[in-house]
Amino acid sequence: MTHGDDMNETKVRQLIEKKECVLIINTKDLSSSTVWNELRLIAHKSTPTIPLIGWAACSYCSRPFRSHSAADVNGKRKNDGVTSALKHLDQCSLRKKEMAVKRKRQLDDENGDNPDQSQWSSSSSPTVNKTLSKFLYNKSTLPKTWQNRIKESECMNSFRSVENDGLLELAQTCIDVGATFGRVNAHDIWYGRRSIQNECELKFHQHREDIKSIIQPYINDRTASSTIDLWRDDIIQRYYLDFTIFYLNEHWHLKHSILRCKYFDEQSKTAINIWFSIIL
Numbered sequence: 001m002t003h004g005d006d007m008n009e010t011k012v013r014q015l016i017e018k019k020e021c022v023l024i025i026n027t028k029d030l031s032s033s034t035v036w037n038e039l040r041l042i043a044h045k046s047t048p049t050i051p052l053i054g055w056a057a058c059s060y061c062s063r064p065f066r067s068h069s070a071a072d073v074n075g076k077r078k079n080d081g082v083t084s085a086l087k088h089l090d091q092c093s094l095r096k097k098e099m100a101v102k103r104k105r106q107l108d109d110e111n112g113d114n115p116d117q118s119q120w121s122s123s124s125s126p127t128v129n130k131t132l133s134k135f136l137y138n139k140s141t142l143p144k145t146w147q148n149r150i151k152e153s154e155c156m157n158s159f160r161s162v163e164n165d166g167l168l169e170l171a172q173t174c175i176d177v178g179a180t181f182g183r184v185n186a187h188d189i190w191y192g193r194r195s196i197q198n199e200c201e202l203k204f205h206q207h208r209e210d211i212k213s214i215i216q217p218y219i220n221d222r223t224a225s226s227t228i229d230l231w232r233d234d235i236i237q238r239y240y241l242d243f244t245i246f247y248l249n250e251h252w253h254l255k256h257s258i259l260r261c262k263y264f265d266e267q268s269k270t271a272i273n274i275w276f277s278i279i280l
């Protein structure tokens, strides 16, 4: 594991550039006036909730600073404060750029203009917009243009899907990612169809192994039985064959679990075809 005391500024900067380390918001000090609105803590990507002791970084350009010295022989640290970080913020060119964009956006909002899309998609420095964190509590405090952008995004989905618990949970996870790591591009964190399919298959195989170990004693005791069922997808007229196992636990509760569900492409649903489909 990476330890903050073993490293110098160059090393920490390299780790951030290689994305081995991530920037996280200092949630312990987030009053509106604090300098921590513009600074971040640094954590190793494998332990993103545990900050490296003694380090902080500019939220605009990710430049790292020591906030405390390395521990001495007695384990004591000298508090270097955030003076050098403050000096840097005053000079940081990315911060100046970001401030200019923010000012323009505020003016656009006040004038009721549409926000310039290209500014958002090309902006690579993660920042946390104060308006965004207000949204966590009440969307009615968002400027009109942002309320409309959210409504338009929701309109791209079927009416029911925008009230789907799974989708809301996904949205909440994305907001949590933003609130923890600052603004990120959705394309950088979205996994997509292929990864999710692989993840589902992996979960299925893990789950099946768990079920197998649960039912093994009941099979040994001969208190398990099985059945098959044929399902038809009415839209594309396909058949699926599932294999379900039933067993009684020590409290005489009847339990069941599907061990397999496979596409059944035989034209004839005879017993012999089903039998071959099960054993293959």
Ligand SMILES: [Zn+2]
Residues within 6 Å of the ligand: 058, 059, 060, 061, 062, 063, 088, 089, 092, 093, 094, 095
């Ligand atoms: Zn900077």
